[in-house]
Amino acid sequence: MEDSKKLEEFQAKIDAEIKIEPKDWMPEDYKKHLQRQISQHAHSEVIGMQPEGNWISRAPSLRAKVVLLAKIQDEAGHGQYLYSAAETLGKSRDEYIEELQSGKAKYSSIFNYPTLTWADMGAVGWLVDGAAIVNQVSLQRTSYGPYSRAMVRICKEESFHQRQGYEIMATMAKGTPEQKAMAQDALNRFWWPSIMMFGPHDSDSPNTGNAVKWKIKRETNDELRQKFIDKTVQQAEVIGLTIPDPDLKWNEARGHYDFGEMDWDEFWRVVKGNGPCNKQRLNHHKKAHQKGAWVREAAIAYAKKQKAKQLVA
Amino acid sequence: MSNTDNQGGVWEVFIQSKPGLPHKHAGSVHATDKEMALQNARDMYTRRQEGTCLWVVPLEAIVSSMPDDNDSFFDPSDDKIYRHPTHYVMPDGAKHI
Amino acid sequence: MTTNEALINYCLRLGDSSLILGQRMSEWCSNGPILEEDIAMTNIALDLIGQSRTMLTYAGKLEGKGRTEDDFAYKREEREFYNTLLSERPNGHFGDTVARNFLHSAFFYHLFQALKNSKDEMIAAHAAKSIKEVTYHLRHSSEWLVRLGDGTEESHNKVQESLNDMWEFTGDLFEMNEVDELLIKEGIAVDLTEIKKEWDKTVNQVIERATLNRPEECYMQTGRLNAIHSEYLGHLIAEMQFLQRAYPEAQW
Numbered sequence: 001m002e003d004s005k006k007l008e009e010f011q012a013k014i015d016a017e018i019k020i021e022p023k024d025w026m027p028e029d030y031k032k033h034l035q036r037q038i039s040q041h042a043h044s045e046v047i048g049m050q051p052e053g054n055w056i057s058r059a060p061s062l063r064a065k066v067v068l069l070a071k072i073q074d075e076a077g078h079g080q081y082l083y084s085a086a087e088t089l090g091k092s093r094d095e096y097i098e099e100l101q102s103g104k105a106k107y108s109s110i111f112n113y114p115t116l117t118w119a120d121m122g123a124v125g126w127l128v129d130g131a132a133i134v135n136q137v138s139l140q141r142t143s144y145g146p147y148s149r150a151m152v153r154i155c156k157e158e159s160f161h162q163r164q165g166y167e168i169m170a171t172m173a174k175g176t177p178e179q180k181a182m183a184q185d186a187l188n189r190f191w192w193p194s195i196m197m198f199g200p201h202d203s204d205s206p207n208t209g210n211a212v213k214w215k216i217k218r219e220t221n222d223e224l225r226q227k228f229i230d231k232t233v234q235q236a237e238v239i240g241l242t243i244p245d246p247d248l249k250w251n252e253a254r255g256h257y258d259f260g261e262m263d264w265d266e267f268w269r270v271v272k273g274n275g276p277c278n279k280q281r282l283n284h285h286k287k288a289h290q291k292g293a294w295v296r297e298a299a300i301a302y303a304k305k306q307k308a309k310q311l312v313a
Numbered sequence: 314m315s316n317t318d319n320q321g322g323v324w325e326v327f328i329q330s331k332p333g334l335p336h337k338h339a340g341s342v343h344a345t346d347k348e349m350a351l352q353n354a355r356d357m358y359t360r361r362q363e364g365t366c367l368w369v370v371p372l373e374a375i376v377s378s379m380p381d382d383n384d385s386f387f388d389p390s391d392d393k394i395y396r397h398p399t400h401y402v403m404p405d406g407a408k409h410i
Numbered sequence: 411m412t413t414n415e416a417l418i419n420y421c422l423r424l425g426d427s428s429l430i431l432g433q434r435m436s437e438w439c440s441n442g443p444i445l446e447e448d449i450a451m452t453n454i455a456l457d458l459i460g461q462s463r464t465m466l467t468y469a470g471k472l473e474g475k476g477r478t479e480d481d482f483a484y485k486r487e488e489r490e491f492y493n494t495l496l497s498e499r500p501n502g503h504f505g506d507t508v509a510r511n512f513l514h515s516a517f518f519y520h521l522f523q524a525l526k527n528s529k530d531e532m533i534a535a536h537a538a539k540s541i542k543e544v545t546y547h548l549r550h551s552s553e554w555l556v557r558l559g560d561g562t563e564e565s566h567n568k569v570q571e572s573l574n575d576m577w578e579f580t581g582d583l584f585e586m587n588e589v590d591e592l593l594i595k596e597g598i599a600v601d602l603t604e605i606k607k608e609w610d611k612t613v614n615q616v617i618e619r620a621t622l623n624r625p626e627e628c629y630m631q632t633g634r635l636n637a638i639h640s641e642y643l644g645h646l647i648a649e650m651q652f653l654q655r656a657y658p659e660a661q662w
Contacts, residue, residue: 021380056437058649061654062463069455080357097320288442292444298557298565302346302560320444321444342446352553
């Protein structure tokens with residue numbers, strides 16, 4: 001069968017909402033797009049452990065500590081599910097990690113911002129996880145089977161994450177004046193980076209076209225961003241915090257909130273590696289990986305010895 | 314050793330969520346030996362009381378049919394409608410059959 | 411000393427050891443040698459901190475002055491903590507953590523096995539619940555001890571050194587004073603010399619399987635019973651307590 005016929009059949013399956021499975025024929029570009037998107041998603045989960053991990057040892061109550069720890073652990077798990085999904089596309093986790101560490105692969109820029117106060121644990125959970133959830137809910141319907149299954153599992157587990165963050169924000173917003181100031185400050189610092197998590201405007205997004213046609217992405221960057229903003233404004237009002245956007249207002253005609261323009265210079269600066277924590281995050285990852293090398297070697301050597309013993313026996 | 318060293322082999326994980334139910338595929342883990350695979354599966358996939366039994370199977374031990382097999386494997390059962398109970402006409406009034 | 415006072419101290423010993431070891435394990439988050447292990451270590455941390463919450467809450471109840479788990483965790487100073495010296499050892503490299511956790515889990519395992527029969531209902535229930543968790547911690551750390559011990563030459567030497575380094579803090583696990591004496595009489599606590607025998611068996615067995623040597627008997631450090639610690643604990647609790655200390659008026 002020539003490729004154009006295969007491509008036609010492939011598109012027909014996509015249009016009929018039939019999932020693509022690892023052994024099915026798929027266009028090379030579809031595969032490449034998935035490898036990039038899923039691994040980027042996996043790297044984000046794993047690198048995302050660092051800014052929150054920064055506060056585990058200082059969590060202000062034992063309950064807060066176990067909740068935060070459980071949440072970060074989930075993120076490690078989600079990274080693992082996603083690497084698994086990405087591995088079904090014929091590339092090993094070693095290779096994906098190598099791409100992350102060499103800078104070839106990206107992860108979400110949001111994690112290149114520092115977490116400076118406990119309120120940042122609130123802001124990260126509420127806004128960053130909130131934004132991620134909007135995206136992930138949409139991705140449950142993605143066309144690639146393993147990715148879709150990973151997203152379903154992840155969404156199920158993520159349901160407490162945003163609540164955990166919002167609860168911290170709510171508690172601090174009605175706490176002492178210092179706490180309230182910390183909460184507002186965290187919102188100020190994390191708002192814009194959070195809404196930039198959805199990526200460039202559709203008009204400037206080179207990857208959107210095929211991704212939507214192939215139903216890898218089910219909704220565009222701007223659609224998802226709008227969804228997130230629409231639901232978050234009310235949540236901020238309820239706890240008495242102010243979203244740092246003077247242009248934010250309800251647009252009756254559109255049935256959505258209008259909002260101000262994001263700072264795209266900052267966006268691209270951070271994407272290109274010059275955010276406040278880019279180097280720190282990657283170095284942390286590399287260092288942990290290197291420090292673990294002798295452990296992994298030992299485990300492999302042990303397994304080999306055991307196999308050899310079995311053969312003799 | 315190059316920059317990319319070994320993360321261990323891939324093991325597929327199957328969980329039985331309740332006694333009496335079949336084991337269902339949950340995902341995979343990396344591990345270098347059986348015990349590690351089992352422990353990793355436990356830590357990874359049963360954090361929310363999801364299971365009563367776990368299987369881990371080395372990926373290379375799984376044999377999968379290929380999409381090209383589909384016509385010859387699965388379509389021939391299309392016309393064997395007599396394998397389904399609805400194929401049979403039961404007299405009116407017959408019960409428990 | 412009344413039985414109640416003794417029991418409060420006993421709860422703090424159990425609760426503090428779980429808390430400090432749990433805090434140590436949580437430091438591994440995002441630092442594990444492989445993603446799966448990161449998750450395993452966080453699971454252990456979660457179990458341990460959970461254990462400490464039960465015991466610290468119970469201590470507060472026995473004391474009857476309205477102190478909560480957080481009051482105990484966040485508002486005491488070094489000289490008021492009764493955790494084992496072993497639990498506060500820094501994580502070091504992965505082999506150090508494995509060795510420490512193995513020795514400590516083997517202790518908790520046999521201790522909780524025995525405490526399941528405690529005449530104090532809360533202690534017995536705590537032991538019955540914790541034994542499930544600790545059984546897994548022991549299995550996890552034992553398997554890693556074996557892998558590292560019987561892995562490469564490098565890993566063998568490294569983890570042998572870890573074991574040797576941890577050894578002088580194992581005597582402290584089994585020390586007893588009038589608190590134990592009183593509670594043993596009441597059938598609440600257990601005789602740690604008996605636990606030591608079981609511990610020795612487990613430890614010897616796994617060390618042998620790991621092709622390692624049991625460290626030579628050496629001078630044993632002491633301190634737990636009198637809340638005397640290494641310098642490491644002060645830093646650990648300073649970090650842990652920072653927010654509660656900096657904002658004493660705040661609720662979190």
